[in-house]
Each structure stands twice: as C-alpha cells, then as structure tokens.
Amino acid sequence: MLFFICRWGTFVEGGPHCVDMSSVTALGPNFSYMQYVQAHWQEDAFFGYQCLNGCNPLCIRQIHNLSSNLSVTSEMVRPFLPEDSSLEQEMERGHVYLLDYEVLDQLPANTVNDKQTYLAAPLCLLHYNRQGELKPIAIQLQQAPGPQNPVFLPSDSAPDWLLAKMWVRNSDFQVHQLLSHFLRTHLIGEVCCTATLRQLPEIHPLHQLLMPHIRSTLQINIQARVTLLATKGVFDKSIACGLEAIPLLLARGTQRLRYSSLCVPDDIRVRGLEALPICYYAQDALRVWDALHRFVAGWIRLYYCNDEDVQHDCELQNWIGEIFTQGFLGLSHIGVPQSFQTAAEMCKFVTMVIFSCSALHAAVNFSQLDYNLWIPNSPAAMSRPPSQTKGSVSEEDIFSFLPEVNSSCHVLSVLSLLSQPAIDFVPLCHYNEWYFSSGATVNLVEGVRRELKMIAKDIADRNSQLELPYPYLSPDHIENSVTI
Template sequence: MWFGIVVLLRLRLEAQPGFPDLDWHCHDVQVRRSSEDPEVEVFPCHKWIRTADGYIELRNEKACLKKKETLDILINHRERDLQHKQQFMRWGTFVEGGPHCVDMTSVTALGPNLSYIRQRPVYNVHYIKSLIERRTSWSSLQELETFFLFNGRENTVAKYVQAHWQEDAFFGYQCLNGCNPLCIRQIHNLPPNLSVTSEMVRPFLPEDSSLGQEMERGHVYLLDYEVLDQLPANTVNDKQTYLAAPLCLLHYSRQGELKPIAIQLQQAPGPQNPVFLPSDAAPDWLLAKMWVRNSDFQVHQLLTHFLRTHLLGEVCCTATLRQLPEIHPLHQLLMPHIRSTLQINIQARVTLLATKGVFDKSIACGLEAIPLLLARGTQRLRYSSMCVPDDVRVRGLDALPICYYAQDALRVWDALHRFVAGWIRLYYCNDEDVQHDCELQNWIGEIFTEGFLGLSHIGAPHSFQTAVEMCKFVTMVIFSCSALHAAVNFSQLDYNIWIPNSPAAMSRPPSQTKGSVSEEDVFSFLPEVNSSCHVLSVLSLLSQPAIDFVPLCHYNEWYFSSGAIVKLVEEVRRELKMLAKDIADRNSQLELPYPYLSPDCIENSVTI
C-alpha cells in the first residue's frame, strides 16, 4: 500500500474478549509511505494509552508555534488538543484568597501520564514512631538529647545545630542559610511599631557607631512575621497552643557575624510587649529566639515552601496543560519541571493539610489558620521577590559574604536564564513573535488570573511584550520548582530534628514581662512528645531525595535528544557541573557546609 503525505495518525486501544483491559505504553509509530521507501516517518507518542481514552492523535512535526503551522488540519489539531485538556483540567479552589489549584481530589483522576511512582529511600523512623502515641511533655533536656542521639547522630548538620542552637551567631546564620532564607531583609529605618531605641541596642554595636549609622551602612537586618499577627492558634492534644508575630532586629558585625540584637514578640508595642535583648537573663533571651524560630517554622512550611514552590508549580502546570498544546515549545520546556506538582499537591491536600493530618494534629498553624495565612501570603507576594537577582538585591543579601544561599542561587539562576534564553531564540525571532503568540499570551494571562488572582500590586506579568520578559518569567518558574524547592525542602530535617531549634508549636503563651521564666521553664514551652514525633516523621520522608532522583537540567523526554536543543542542554549541564565543583570546593573550607543549591543536589522538579 502507498501512502501520501501523512501529518496525523489516530490511535485507539480496544479491549478484546479474552484479554485483560490493560493500559499500553506507546513509544512511537513509524510509517513508510511504501514498502520500498527506505525513509521512515516517526510519530512520537511516549504515553500510556487506555481504552477509556478513545482516539488519540499523533503528529510528526517537531515543536512549533501556531503561526508556523501551514495546514488547517494541524491548526485544528492544536485547538482540539486544548479543548480536550480544558474539559479535563479545570480550576478549583483550595482556600479563598489563595492561588487556584487543579479541581481534583484524587491522584487516580490524573491518569497514568500525569502521575508517577517515586522510588523512596529507606529511612528508619521506627524510633520516632515508637513515641508517636506519647501525649506528655518532654521530661528534661537530657531526654531530648537521648531522642536526638537515636535520630540525628549520623547527620553532621543536625549535630552542628544541636551544638550551636543557643548561640546568637548561629541564629543569624540560619536566617541566611537555613530552611527559610526568604524572610530576612536589610533595613535603613526602624519599623514604627518596633519599640527599639538607639540607646537600647548600643551595647551590641561597635563602640564608635550608632544604630542610625549602622543602618546607613547597610549592616542592620529585620525579620518581621507580621503575616502571623492575630492568627488563631491550633489545639493540639486537646490543649491550646500559641502563636507570636515577632519582629527581630539583627546586626552584621565587623567580625562577619549576623546576630540578633532585639526581639519584640508581638506587632503592637506596649508595656505587655517588651523588647528582649541579648543582655537580658539567659532564659528570657533564649525563649525569645525560640519564639522567632517557631514563627519562622509556620511561615517556612506554608508560605516559603508550599505557596512559593508547590502551589506556584501547580498553577503553571495547570495553565500549561490548558493553554499550551503539546507541540508548543514552552509546553515541552516546562513540563519536566512542573508535571509532578499536580500529584504531590493533591496528595498534600488530602493528607498533610487535611483533618487528622500533621498540621491538624501537631502544628500551631492548624486547619483554621492555614487558609488565612495562605490568603495573607498571596496578598503579600511580589514578583520581584520571586526573581533571584531582584530579590537578593532588594533584601541586601547580594554582597553579604556569609549568605551562601544568595551566592549559589544567583549562579543557578544565571545558568538557567541563559538556558531559557537560548531555548526562546530557537522559536521566537523577535518580540513581535512573542506578542503574536496567542497561546503564550493565554497561558500567562491565565496564570495571572488564577495564580496571582489578578492582583496588579504583585507585579507579575499578565502578558508578554518582549522575549526578555518571557525569559525572566520562565526562568522564575523553573528555579522555583527546582532550586528553590531543593533549598527549602531538603534542608528541613537537618535544622528541625533538634526540636528546640524549630518548635512546630509552643505550649505556653508568649512572655509579657521579663524575668518570668527559669532555665527549666524554657523547655516546657516545647510541643509534646507525640506531636514532635509526628512532625519529624513527616519531615524525615520529605527531606530524603528519591532513588530515581533526576538532577537539574537532566531530561528523559524524547524531544531533548536531537537538534539544537542537545547543544543547549549540554551547555547548561556543563555550567552547572562547574558550579557544583565550586560549591564543593567552598564547602570543604566551611565548618558548616551549604550544599542545598549545588546542582547535583537539586531535583529537576517538585516530587516530594
């Protein structure tokens, strides 16, 4: 039989009597126009096919923009592809005022091509789980140390944390390089609601300087957890827990250390909201720092981690499936970085963030506070804070020698940005091509509407006028779903397994006077044994890279293996490999290494 020009193939899997109705994975279909023709046309598929799916259509063209299509049949195919996806992938609401999500409550609804099986490493949590039913307080510091000995003795970072957690210099280090490096910012003026005077902090500054002068020099930083103010705290083990909304002032010294110099536990100044200082009684100062760490835990988990990496990835994935056909080059570039967010977020919503999940049972921000915090966090999002060069410059971290997060994030961002720019140049000749790509414009418009809720003050684009704008946004998406997630997720167990360093809940209210707690009292603020163990058992799972871990910019997808794309991938991998070596060399000189943004430690997407 002789075939003419074939541009589309239609496949269907039919159940046959006597055979099991199993899914089939189709790699591709190869067609010869005649039996004598040596040339083979390949129609790639690389999908699971189910009888329930009916017909699927395959095309043999490589990635292209809609304006490059020359046949009506292929234009119609693009449009049918999107219409089908839009019926299947609908927008839903997880919390009012937060980014919208895919309207699915079951992973099975995703089907085989959007779900995956993550090969988990074996991590021994038997000791943790043996205490998960014990609804009592920790009896002593010694008991906490014994618990740590059984769980953290092989973790060199955790051992460092346990040894140094009470030190002011380490407290400051964590603000820059711990699980949550996104909160600290440089200030040149004090917030009006922070009751700190220059005289109050003079003993903690250079003798020949003042607070005003140090702020002018860019040496003063602030942590402000205003987003937690007046949130309802959870009830854990039938007992009330408590939240604070602290402001913490820090100073970068001439010795190269960042130390806290004042902590106010609530937003509204007043006689029952004292400013705690390093010169106060040791228990008062330690407890004030623990309150800051507790607040940081809430913001880290729900805003830095869940909102900024998981939910952003899900918004972009859903919009990509709905607005960019599979043949669109941006669909092909992005999907390896965002596809897995759908499954992992659906699982999170029905387990961790649901009734009887870890937030409900063990964390101060429980089911009542979660929607309020996510809505507030969405309102406070700024596009500039999601783009690394802008973010570290605005927060005064770009020139801070001890901020390894900023140094490494900038280099990873730059490598990704060059990779994305090269990819865009393959398909867009000029800015007009960007402006006239209706599929691309629908994509960014939907992200602006469904993800950023149409809020113009966030500063995110609602359309692209230039290739430069497009390149920045796409780089942000890939960075957030790979590098940022690696930094804020895989560091969790290291900094949290020593419970006093990052308590997930506090069992007593914040102090309203100084001198009201003793050294023994400090540990009575910690969460009870079972809730502590519940949190750590979850973090133990979240902090382990998969056995089938795919490193940043390594691609298994068929379309990355030919043509000019191969050269782009080789170039970015070479650059990332050099960066990994530089980070390893630096870390070998550090007492406490910072490995989380080494490209060989960054997973290509959010899979946990």
C-alpha cells in the first residue's frame, strides 16, 4: 500500500523501469517518519516526545499531587528520578506529568473480524529529566487500583514494560480520533457553522469573518457520519471503539470539555507545558493563536466601538446563546460563554473557533499518518485483554496483541486519505471573498499574513536543526478550514 503519488523513471535503457526519484527525501514525510518511528517506537524518550508533539498533544498535563486511584509510591519510582531528589520534590518542581484515559473506563470494546477486542483506561506517570527528556516512569492499565491491576515500571521485564506502553498508545488512539480530532475540531466547527447560518445574516461582520473557516464542516461531517462512523465503516470494522462505544465516548468527552482547554494560552498554562523546551506544539500553537487573536481583535474594532455595542447586538447574542445550548448542551461547568458582555470575550471565543477549525485540525489530523503508519506504535485495537499480573507475557507474545493485517490496512487507508491536503488548499488567513480585499480589512489581512509568514520561517529554521521536525503548525501547512 503506497501513501504518495509516484511516477516511473528509467535507470538504464532496456532494464526494468524504476521510481522517478533521485533522493530518499522525495519519498515524502510519511515514509521518512515511519522509518524513524519504526526505529524508535520502543524507546521511553520517544514515547514521551509523542505525548508532546505527536498527533495528540492535548492529553498530557503537569501534576503536583498523585490521584488516589494511582497506586504509585515514591519508593516505587525512586530509581527513575535524580538521585538527590524524590517524587514529591519533582512534582513540586513541576517535572511530573500525567496521562489519564479515565474517559475510556468501562467502555464496551468492539468485535473486529468476529473476534473480541479490548480497551484499557490507563494512567501513565511521566518525568521530565535533567537531560531534557520526558519519559514514562509508571503505568497502571485500569482506573481502579487492586492486586489484578499492577503498576508497570521501566525496571520490569522488557515485554511487560513495552506492552504497557502499547496499551497507553492504543488508548491514546481512541481518544485522539474521537475527542481530540472529531469532537474538538470537526464538531465544534459544525456547531458554529450551523449557528452562523441560522443566526447571523450574510452581511453581519462575524458571518463574513467566520464563514471561510467553518463552511466546509457541514459537508465533511455529514460524510463522516454516513461512512467512517456508520455500519461497515472503519470504526465498525477495525477500531476498538466501535459503534456501541462511539456515542458513549463522545458524550463523556463533551461532559469533560472545558472552555479553558479550547483556548490555547489557558490550556498551555493549565497543563504546565510552557516551560518545556521540547514541546514544539505548545510553542507553535501559542504563536499562531496570538497572531489570530490580534487579527480578530482588529476585525472586531472595525465594527464595535465599545462593549455596549457588543451587548446590544441581538444577532450576536442569539448566536453565542445557541452555540451554548446546542453545541455545549447548556452545561455551565464547561465555561463557554452564554452571552458576550465585552468585546474581549467575543474576541477570545472567535479566535478559539478559527484556531480549532484551522491550526488545531492541522496539528491533530495531518500528523496522524506519520505516527500511526507503524502499527505497533499506535494500534487501533488490541486482540488480547490487558495483563493483570507481571511476567505473564514474553517477547514472542507482544505481537499477538496487535490487530490483524486486514483491519490495520483498512485503518491506514482511511488515515492516508485524511492526511492528504485538499486539492484546492487555502492557507491560513488567505481569503477569496471580496470584503477581505477592500477598505480597512485589507491592512488587517496583510498584517496577519506577514506575521504568519514570519512564524513559518522561524519554524522552518528550527525544524532544520531537528532530527524529527514538527511542521504541523507552520502556517503554510495550516488550511483555512476543515476540508477533510
């Protein structure tokens, strides 16, 4: 199965034709990334790197206390921490992080190829060490502590530790596909698009600003619901979270959403990622968010002189009210505004919508084939239940947990399709609509494009120095809207 378009070339006349490429770099990122992932997927440092810069950088968070259901003691992890420190001290210093897949707990697992698959709901403790690496130091595969739910450690047998990490990666695959990707980009875009069409006339300034970023979500999501998420679609046939689990997981994910997690500066601060020099997602997301925020603020100033103008715009208030009730189900604990009292509130929310439908989608969608092409690194399903004791698996057993070839090929073919940029790719903040090319809006558009171009150059300069580049939030790689 090939994931790029290639042409035939000639090496010698009269001999078999060859691929028309003169350099391995022409193979494209998917194959070069797969080679890297295949070589490093078993390494703890690469496991941690993916939590920050892989296709799902939205789950990891800094912690200062252990949750009561994680059966980890300071003595247990002492060998994996600096000799002159302790778990408590490292948490106090902000060096300890957690992955918690509680949202998957007790979900019904799918049947693939007439065989039962299995889901875990792991907790994974990670440590940012003095060598600048983020490494896992403890993994508990289920939420409820107990004798049949051991804590796996790097000092355990190699098969035990590797399999524990594979369970985390399997759980991350489910959460990434349905929550980080579908819920937080596709569905939020669809909610805002539907509310815009219902509540804001075409001449409304917010309708004009938002539509280039959200209009395609309706078509894409309708297609997804009748194909990928339907009977005989890829989730039904090949993924552990099948048709029975999907509605449960999406409902849980909605309940657990927080407005702060949708707004990049709040999210990065709350999760303690701003101080990690190896978190390229956080660095790039903050810069793109700031550029978009300044652009949106300038647009709003053109049409609203003060906060009173915002408060008295009935169409605008109906729009955000409908998003709150229909999109976020009237759940006040999520923190999404029910109305706008200030221009600043409006600016933040609109920036969130544009970022989610452009930059965030680029980060979580166009990265997935790079990291998922090597199946053991990110299995879509697991064919055997999670281990309840240590020492129960051998090196030969590891691959018996992985899904069968036909279901894996089905997943990869879909991911390959989803990872292709649109034929009519429109870069972030490039607009064809007439109202972006006349009057005072021209300076705003030119200004944000200049800023995004500078960000792209800085990212390219940084990536040229990295063994594994992080290109996904480079503005020239970000599409203006969700188109796939």
